[in-house]
Every structure is written in C-alpha cells, then in structure tokens.
Amino acid sequence: MRLPKGIRWDLSVDEAMRVQTELSKKVIEEDYLPDTIRLVGGADVHQVGPEQMLAVVCVVSLPALTLVEVSKAVTDIVFPYIPGLLAFRELPAVLKAMESLKSDPDVLLCDAHGRAHPRRFGLASHIGVLLDKPSIGCAKSRLYGHAREPEDAPGEWTELTDPRDHTVIGAVVRTQKSSPPLYVSVGHRISLPTAVKFVQDCCKGHRLPEPLRLAHEIARQSVRAPRRLTQERLF
C-alpha cells in the first residue's frame, strides 16, 4: 500500500495539537466505503524496550474471520507518550507496517480512539485521513467523553458524548459478558452505527474484534522472545 510522503514527526506539543485540530476538519463521518466488505484490517502497536515500537497489522476476511495476512514493522520511538497525542508516537510504526501490506483491507480497526478525542482526532482518524481509508477507533478505555455503563450483555451499548456540546462522539460497547466495554468511535469514512456493527460482527466470543485480538497476540509473542528486535528477526 502506498504512503503519503513528506510527513514531519519532529513536532512540538503545540504544533502536534494544531495539526490535529486542522486535520480533524477532513474527517468524514458518513459511510464512504465499499458496499460489500471482504477484508478487515486491525493494527496494534507494542513498545519494545525503551526505544523501539513494534506495529502488527492483521487482515481478516469476512464473514468467516479467517486470517489472510500479517505484516510487522519496527521503528525507533520519536515522540513521548502524551494522552491525546498517541498518534505521534505510534503512527510511524503503523504506517511502516501498512506500507508492506500486500492486501488492501476495506476498513481498518485501530487499538485507539477516533473522534472520541479532545480535538476529535485520535490515532484512528489520523491514520484514516492520511491513507484516505475507512477506519474505526476501538479503544479499551476512555480518553474523553461521558457515558453511562452499558448493560452486561453482548450487543448492549450506550452513547459517548462530548461534555462541551453534548455531541455524540462514540459508543461504549459491551462485546462480551462480564468484560469491560470497548470505546468505539468513527475514524474516517464511516458512520458510528456502521462502525459499531462492524466491531460486533468481528467479535467471535472475545472482548476484542478478531483483527485486533490477533494483532495484539502476535505482537505480544514477537516481543517475548528476543530482547532486541531487527526487521529480519520478525520473520
């Protein structure tokens, strides 16, 4: 998959926040995606030691949810972890993994927020806009917004709203009984109802949707064995 060129990552915190505010205007919150979705991607990033990041992208086919491709990439850490600015830390690794991907997923699930963000531009939206690809934010915990707790049954969900203007910015979705809910939000080129439906369709008995569950598991295993990673050692 082709990547945009000339992106600068050596930004100050102020500059990074301004970039988010600007790019957030480009987010499309409508279903601008193929009629039939056959491939769903899932991206997860792990930190490896004090100075490296490992990104794993898994592509799964619908409706069987069978794994069709895995791509990995290692990059040096170029930005600290700051709540709200996660994209500037993880995007270099995710983009590199996306670059070596052979298949072209119809939609990409991200282990992060999309519109459910202080400036309405979390990692899921950032990667969606940069690649002009439908994307969904699917985080394990809350960053921003108010919501009531959904009932304890798979499929139950509540709205996540912006306390400033009461806009709906996401959904809190119970994907498995007795498990903490997922925070689903629009990344890019998709509507919230469609995003919620996709996440639910991709969960086969687990809390996380299959593409993300697999990516997370593969990343965890890759980080386990070697103490230091090289691009070649990943394969």
Added chain:
DNA sequence: GCGACAG
C-alpha cells in the same frame, strides 16, 4: 489549583 489522562 486539582484531577483526568488512548497506548
């Protein structure tokens, strides 16, 4: 000033 805070 104080708390909250994706991974």
Added chain:
DNA sequence: ATCTTGTCGC
C-alpha cells in the same frame, strides 16, 4: 505500553 503470581469467575 511495561514491570509481574497466583487466583477467582465465566
């Protein structure tokens, strides 16, 4: 994200 054991519940 990472550092970390056993343990309780679905």
